Amino acid sequence: MISLLDIVGPVMVGPSSSHTAGACRLSHVALALLEEDPVEARFELHSAFAKTMRGHGTDRALVAGALGMEVDDERIKDALDLARARGIAFTFKPKNMGPEAHPNSVAIHLRGRTRSISILGASIGGGMIEIREVDGFPVSLTARDPCILLFYEDRPGMVMRASEIIGRRGINIASMEVLRRGKGDQAFMRIDLDAPLPHEDVAALRQMPGVHRVHVLDRVAGGAPIT
Amino acid sequence: MARLQTFADLIELAREGTRPLDEIFLDEEAAEREVPAERLRQTFLERWAVMKDSVRRGLAGGKSFSGLVGGDAKRVIEFTRGGDIAGGHLVAKAIAYSIAVLEENSRMGVIVAAPTAGAAGMVPGTLLALSEERGIDDAATVRGLVVAGGFGALVAARAELSGAAGGCQAEQGVGAAMAAGGLAFLLGGDSETCVHAAALTLQNTLGLACDPVAGLVEVPCVVRNGFTAMLALAGAQTALAGVRSVIPMDEVVEAMVRIGEAMPRSLKETADGGLAMTPTGCRIRNDLYQIK
Numbered sequence: 481m482i483s484l485l486d487i488v489g490p491v492m493v494g495p496s497s498s499h500t501a502g503a504c505r506l507s508h509v510a511l512a513l514l515e516e517d518p519v520e521a522r523f524e525l526h527s528a529f530a531k532t533m534r535g536h537g538t539d540r541a542l543v544a545g546a547l548g549m550e551v552d553d554e555r556i557k558d559a560l561d562l563a564r565a566r567g568i569a570f571t572f573k574p575k576n577m578g579p580e581a582h583p584n585s586v587a588i589h590l591r592g593r594t595r596s597i598s599i600l601g602a603s604i605g606g607g608m609i610e611i612r613e614v615d616g617f618p619v620s621l622t623a624r625d626p627c628i629l630l631f632y633e634d635r636p637g638m639v640m641r642a643s644e645i646i647g648r649r650g651i652n653i654a655s656m657e658v659l660r661r662g663k664g665d666q667a668f669m670r671i672d673l674d675a676p677l678p679h680e681d682v683a684a685l686r687q688m689p690g691v692h693r694v695h696v697l698d699r700v701a702g703g704a705p706i707t
Numbered sequence: 708m709a710r711l712q713t714f715a716d717l718i719e720l721a722r723e724g725t726r727p728l729d730e731i732f733l734d735e736e737a738a739e740r741e742v743p744a745e746r747l748r749q750t751f752l753e754r755w756a757v758m759k760d761s762v763r764r765g766l767a768g769g770k771s772f773s774g775l776v777g778g779d780a781k782r783v784i785e786f787t788r789g790g791d792i793a794g795g796h797l798v799a800k801a802i803a804y805s806i807a808v809l810e811e812n813s814r815m816g817v818i819v820a821a822p823t824a825g826a827a828g829m830v831p832g833t834l835l836a837l838s839e840e841r842g843i844d845d846a847a848t849v850r851g852l853v854v855a856g857g858f859g860a861l862v863a864a865r866a867e868l869s870g871a872a873g874g875c876q877a878e879q880g881v882g883a884a885m886a887a888g889g890l891a892f893l894l895g896g897d898s899e900t901c902v903h904a905a906a907l908t909l910q911n912t913l914g915l916a917c918d919p920v921a922g923l924v925e926v927p928c929v930v931r932n933g934f935t936a937m938l939a940l941a942g943a944q945t946a947l948a949g950v951r952s953v954i955p956m957d958e959v960v961e962a963m964v965r966i967g968e969a970m971p972r973s974l975k976e977t978a979d980g981g982l983a984m985t986p987t988g989c990r991i992r993n994d995l996y997q998i999k
C-alpha cells in the first residue's frame with residue numbers, strides 16, 4: 481500500500497515531483513551506491529525526462545542528488561554552480577530507451593576517484609522512484625526500505641552465508657532476489673530488510689570470500705523512519 | 708492496508724465500525740509502518756504547517772523561473788478585498804491560495820506535493836480557505852488533510868499519479884478529488900458522501916491533457932490549480948446535497964487509467980501537443996530556449 485505520507489508529500493522544492501524530486505532521489509541513490517564523492521556525473525535522459533529537462537529543473541535536481549542533497553534542499557536550484565565549484569564534471573544527453581521504457585527514465589553514471597556506478601531508474605510519479613538496473617543487472621528497487629546489494633562471484637553457499645550474518649542479528653529478511661550473469665560468473669543479490677543492518681554486519685558481508693562489493697541503501701528515497 | 712485496497716473497502720470499514728475516516732486511514736498506516744497513529748497525526752500537522760507557509764510565501768508574489776507566471780494569486784486576493792467578487796470569499800480564497808502554492812512551486816520554493824508538485828495547490832488551497840472562513844482550527848483541518856491523503860493513496864494503488872503516465876487527470880484530477888473528499892469530511896459528510904464528492908470531482912476531470920507550455924510546470928498548471936480547486940468545492944457541495952455519482956469511485960479510477968493509456972504521448976507531459984504546441988506556446992518555448 482502506498483503511504484499517505486507519499487501522497488501528502490514529499491516536502492520538496494518545486495517545480496515537479498517526478499521531474500525534480502524524483503530526479504534528485506534517483507541520483508541520490510546512485511551516490512549512495514558509489515559510496516564516495518563523484519568527480520564525474522553523466523546523465524542520459526529518455527522521452528518526457530529529456531523533453532522537459534530544463535523547464536522542470538531536472539538537470540539541477542539530478543546534479544543535486546549526486547551532491548547528496550535531499551528533495552527539500554533549497555540549494556537545488558544552485559546545484560549546477562555548486563557542482564562546478566567543487567570541480568565535478570557533468571553532462572546530459574537525450575537517449576531513446578525504446579517504447580517499453582518508462583517516459584521518465586534516466587541512466588546515471590557516476591565516477592568517483594576509485595570506482596564508478598551506473599544505474600537505470602525511473603521517476604514514477606509523486607516523487608516516487610524505481611531503480612531498474614544496477615551496473616547492468618536488472619533489479620527492482622524503490623530505495624525506500626533498508627536494502628543490501630551484494631555483487632559476488634557465483635559459487636555455492638553464498639546465499640546461506642549472507643542470510644546467516646543477517647539472521648544472527650535477528651533482522652528479518654523481507655524479500656530477496658538472486659541473479660547471475662552465468663554459472664560461476666558475476667552474481668548479484670538484493671536483500672530487503674525490515675530494519676537497517678548494523679555496520680559490523682555489513683563489514684562481515686564484505687569479508688565473505690568471493691564478495692566483490694556490498695552496497696547499503698537505507699531509505700535513500702523517502703520512507704524516512706517516523707519515530 | 709490488507710483490508711483497505713479500494714474505496715468500496717473503505718465504505719465497508721466505515722460502516723462496520725465507529726471510527727471516522729481519518730482514524731481508519733491513520734490506523735491502517737500506523738499498522739503498516741509500526742508507529743503510533745498519534746505520531747503520524749503529528750507529521751501531518753507538520754506538513755500542514757509547511758502547506759500554509761507555502762500559501763503565504765506564494766501570495767507574497769514574485770515571478771517564476773521563466774518569468775511566465777507569478778503574481779496571479781495576489782491579484783485574485785486583492786481583487787476580492789476590494790469587494791468585487793463573483794462567488795464569495797470561500798471561492799475567491801480557494802482559487803487564490805491554490806494558485807499561490809503553484810506560484811511558489813514555480814520559483815523552486817518549498818511546497819508539499821499533494822499528490823504531485825504540479826497539483827500541489829488545491830488540497831491546501833481549499834482546506835485553508837474553508838478553515839479560515841469557518842473558523843476551523845488546525846487540529847480539525849488536519850483530519851480533512853488525512854482523509855485527502857488517504858483518498859489519494861487509494862487512487863495511487865491503482866493508477867500512477869503522473870502527467871507522463873496518465874495526463875493531467877492523474878495529477879490535478881486526483882488532487883481535486885482528494886480535496887473534495889477532505890472538504891466533504893470537514894463539512895460533516897459521512898464516509899459515503901465523502902467518496903461521492905471525490906468521484907463526482909474526478910469524473911469531471913477525465914481526459915484532462917498534460918500539455919505544459921515549454922515543458923514548464925507553469926502554463927496551464929499554475930492557474931489550473933485554481934480552477935480544479937473549484938471542481939473540488941463543487942464536488943463537496945453537490946455530494947453533501949445528496950447528489951450521487953452513478954459510477955462508483957473505484958470504477959471512475961479505472962476509467963481514468965484507461966483514458967490515460969489511450970491518450971497519445973504528445974498529451975502526456977512531453978510538451979509535444981495541446982497548449983504547448985499552439986503558435987504562442989511554441990514561440991514562448993523558442994524564446995526561452997533560444998531555438999531559432
Ligand code: SF4
Pocket residue numbers: 825826869870871874875876878879916917918919923924925927928976
Ligand atoms: S499540465 Fe501536466 S505538468 Fe501541468 S500540472 Fe497538469 S499534469 Fe502536471
